[in-house]
Amino acid sequence: MTSDIPALRAALHALWADDDAAARQAFQTCFAADCAFYFSHPANVPGDAWADVYRPLRAALPHARRRDEIFITGANRRAVGGQWIAAFTHYVGTFTAPLWGIAPSNRLAFLRSGEFYRVEGAQIVEARIILDLPDLMRQAGRDPFGGLLGTEMLFPGPATHDGILPPGDGTASLDLIEAMLGDLHVYDPKTGTSKGQTGEGGYWADDMLWYGPGGIGSNHRWDGFVKDHRAPFLAAFPDRKGGNHYARIGQGNYAAISGWPSMTMTHRGPYLGVEPTGKDLTLRVMDFYRCDGGQIAENWVMLDYMDLFQQMGVDLIARSNGPAHPVSSD
Numbered sequence: 001m002t003s004d005i006p007a008l009r010a011a012l013h014a015l016w017a018d019d020d021a022a023a024r025q026a027f028q029t030c031f032a033a034d035c036a037f038y039f040s041h042p043a044n045v046p047g048d049a050w051a052d053v054y055r056p057l058r059a060a061l062p063h064a065r066r067r068d069e070i071f072i073t074g075a076n077r078r079a080v081g082g083q084w085i086a087a088f089t090h091y092v093g094t095f096t097a098p099l100w101g102i103a104p105s106n107r108l109a110f111l112r113s114g115e116f117y118r119v120e121g122a123q124i125v126e127a128r129i130i131l132d133l134p135d136l137m138r139q140a141g142r143d144p145f146g147g148l149l150g151t152e153m154l155f156p157g158p159a160t161h162d163g164i165l166p167p168g169d170g171t172a173s174l175d176l177i178e179a180m181l182g183d184l185h186v187y188d189p190k191t192g193t194s195k196g197q198t199g200e201g202g203y204w205a206d207d208m209l210w211y212g213p214g215g216i217g218s219n220h221r222w223d224g225f226v227k228d229h230r231a232p233f234l235a236a237f238p239d240r241k242g243g244n245h246y247a248r249i250g251q252g253n254y255a256a257i258s259g260w261p262s263m264t265m266t267h268r269g270p271y272l273g274v275e276p277t278g279k280d281l282t283l284r285v286m287d288f289y290r291c292d293g294g295q296i297a298e299n300w301v302m303l304d305y306m307d308l309f310q311q312m313g314v315d316l317i318a319r320s321n322g323p324a325h326p327v328s329s330d
Contacts, residue, residue: 004122005073005085005165013066015054016091027054032123038260040130040284041307042100042317049127056099057091061111064093069157070288070300071164072256073119074249077174084249085117085124086256088163088288088300090155095140101317102133105140110154112213114286114302116247116258128246128260130286130302134214134316142320143214145272150217150228155300158290159209163254170250173291176203177255180296181243187234198222205295213303215272236271240264242285258286267312274312281311 014026027050031037037049046052058064070088075081095109112132117124137144138152157163180203183195197203210225211218219228234240245259261282268276284304290297309316 004119008085008117008119008122008124009068009071009165012087013068016058016064016066018063020058023054023058024050030124031127032120032125035124036126038126038128040133040304041310043131044307057111060097060099060102060104061091061093061095061109062097064091064111066090067092067110069155069163070254070256070290072166072170072249072251072254074170074174074251076118076246077178077248078245080118080246082118082120084247085115085119086247086249086258086286086288087113087115087117088155088286088302089113089115095136099136100133101321102137103140103142103321107140109136109139111136112155112302114258114288114300116256116286118247128258130284130304132213132302133306136214137316137320138214140320144316144320145215148215148217149232149272150212150219150224152217153211155211155218158254158298160253160290160292162252163290166252166254168252170252170255172250172294173253173255173289174248174250176291176294176296177250177257177287177289178248179203181257185242187230203296205292205297208296209298211298211300213301213305215305216301216303232271236267236269236276237263237265237281238268239266253291255289255291256287258284260284272309274309274314277312279311279313281308283308 011026011030015023017023043053067090073085076084091111095104097104114130116128118126187194216229219225240263242263244262245257248257262285263283265281267279286302288300
């Protein structure tokens with residue numbers, strides 16, 4: 001099975017070939033005819049993934065290229081089972097045409113994508129993909145949130161530059177992540193801390209880097225993570241419950257997990273400009289981790305905030321295209 005993975009990765013890159021026929025052939029090579037596709041909002045569960053998702057993406061970002069930062073494979077520890085691929089990548093090109101109603105910038109864009117693929121018989125039979133569309137809007141000068149909690153930045157690749165099919169089975173990396181998750185869900189409401197996360201023997205390295213999606217931004221060290229993400233998130237969703245994952249895999253110093261949805265919660269406090277609605281919400285999540293010396297050094301996070309805010313009654317695309325964000329004529 002693992003011998004098929006590099007060929008599948010090459011075919012995923014070929015989805016962005018300039019020639020439409022070559023790209024369509026790559027699509028048929030990658031994905032089984034009955035592949036089950038699940039995308040972040042607004043694509044969600046498309047009737048025709050090529051026509052409804054890949055063709056619009058290619059039209060919006062012509063001549064774009066796929067730029068993988070993390071690409072790992074492994075056996076799934078969850079009950080779903082199977083061999084999975086987990087990838088964090090960018091689609092890099094000039095944003096020249098509307099995408100699902102998002103107005104283009106006519107400028108270079110790095111569209112973040114988190115991807116989990118279940119593989120059988122050298123093809124992908126299940127695909128779950130989160131596109132960071134709020135960050136695409138921000139790059140186009142029309143941030144639907146009016147600013148990030150943390151630092152806005154292009155997600156870097158791993159500091160060690162070794163995230164593509166690294167050597168090793170990933171058992172120790174995934175063990176570390178599962179232990180961390182086991183303690184993370186219980187927290188002190190006053191400090192936002194959880195057992196065993198930091199300090200001597202903690203799960204997270206002192207100089208950890210946490211890369212958050214559009215609306216949140218990125219931060220440095222545990223204090224930065226709490227200030228920019230954990231504290232405001234828990235204030236808004238104090239009863240959140242996570243860990244409902246369909247996939248957990250590891251390879252080498254890397255691990256990746258995803259839930260669809262992973263979290264359930266109630267909107268009880270203001271969050272990113274939206275007053276509490278009291279609604280019960282769910283959140284689709286993907287996390288990619290690099291471990292070093294028995295601690296977590298870096299964490300890349302993809303959240304389907306398009307879907308989350310839709311549940312709150314907020315259309316982020318309409319907000320970004322509103323009068324506060326005039327469309328450039330460049």
